[in-house]
Structure formats: C-alpha cells, structure tokens
Amino acid sequence: MNKRTWVEFFGLISVIGSLLFVGIEISQNTQAVRGATHQAVFDQVSEYYLFIASEERLADLAAMALTDKIKRNELSKGDRLRLDMLFMTGIRRIENIYMQHNNGILDDDAFKMIGMDSYRSDYVVDIWNSWKGGFDSSFVSFFEKLRDDNNL
Numbered sequence: 001m002n003k004r005t006w007v008e009f010f011g012l013i014s015v016i017g018s019l020l021f022v023g024i025e026i027s028q029n030t031q032a033v034r035g036a037t038h039q040a041v042f043d044q045v046s047e048y049y050l051f052i053a054s055e056e057r058l059a060d061l062a063a064m065a066l067t068d069k070i071k072r073n074e075l076s077k078g079d080r081l082r083l084d085m086l087f088m089t090g091i092r093r094i095e096n097i098y099m100q101h102n103n104g105i106l107d108d109d110a111f112k113m114i115g116m117d118s119y120r121s122d123y124v125v126d127i128w129n130s131w132k133g134g135f136d137s138s139f140v141s142f143f144e145k146l147r148d149d150n151n152l
Contacts, residue, residue, distance in 0.1 A: 037105050041113065044093050058082060065123035072126050087127050091119070094146075095139050111146060119147050 052059055061083050064070040072080050094114055100106040118124065128147075132140050 034105055037100055038110070041093075041097060041100075041106070041110065044096075045113070045115075048090060048093065052086065058086060062086060066118055066121045068122045070123065072123060072130075083123070084127050084131065087119075087124050088131055091128065091131075091135075091143065094119075094143060095135065098139055098142055114146075116147055116149075 052062055057079075061070075061075070061079055065083055065087075072083075075083065094111075097106060097110050097114070101108070101110060119128070125147075128143075132143075135143075
C-alpha cells in the first residue's frame, strides 16, 4: 500500500471513530435528559402533595371531595374555585407528562407514577367535565382513557 492509501484509511477510521463518539455522547445526553425529566416530575408531585398537606382548609376540602362526601354545588364559590384549581393543577401535571411522553422523553412507566385514583372520584370527574374544553382534544381522549383504565 502506498502512503495515500494509508492516509485515506486512517481518515476513514478517524471519521468512524468520531461518529461512534458522537453517538455515545448523544445516548448519554438522552439518558441525562430523561433522568432530569423524571426528577422534575417527582418534584412536581412532591410540591403538589406538600401544598395540599400544608393548607388545612384545602386538605379538608380535598379529603371530602376525594371520598365523594361533598358535591361541587354544595361549596361556596371560593371553595369550589379553590378545589377546581387544585385538581386542575394535578391534571395539568398529567398533561405535561403526556407532552413529554409524546416527545419521546418519558416512557409509559411515567403514567404509573401519577396516582390516578384521585382523578376517578365523582367530584374530580365533575371538575374535569367543566374544564376539559381548555385542553387539546388528543389529551382529553388520552386522559379519559387513562383515568377510566383501572389497571394502573
């Protein structure tokens, strides 16, 4: 082999090595983004639960709503809005997970961490039916299927 062939061969090996290196770096970056996203979802859930736990009136209202011991029309306008916003915050969190899933950042397991039982109460279903018009129709269908699937 002549000198030019060796240079071309070395150049080819260098390009292949560079592509492998870039591929490995992209894979590691993707894993890091997924890990950070999972952590962000966990942090959102923790903040959400701590907020409810730290507000006595809200905790009492949420407990009654989640056990179907109160109906929306039995509350004052302020308490009804307070609970609506609380549960809609939770639904917006699920919407965020849905969007991250659609973008390939989160896998199906992310939906197992939501705690869908609280979204199945009559009270929260009533809230959802009142507010779902503000969501994308694909999310509405997805959420209702997720909510109604008792296998999660």
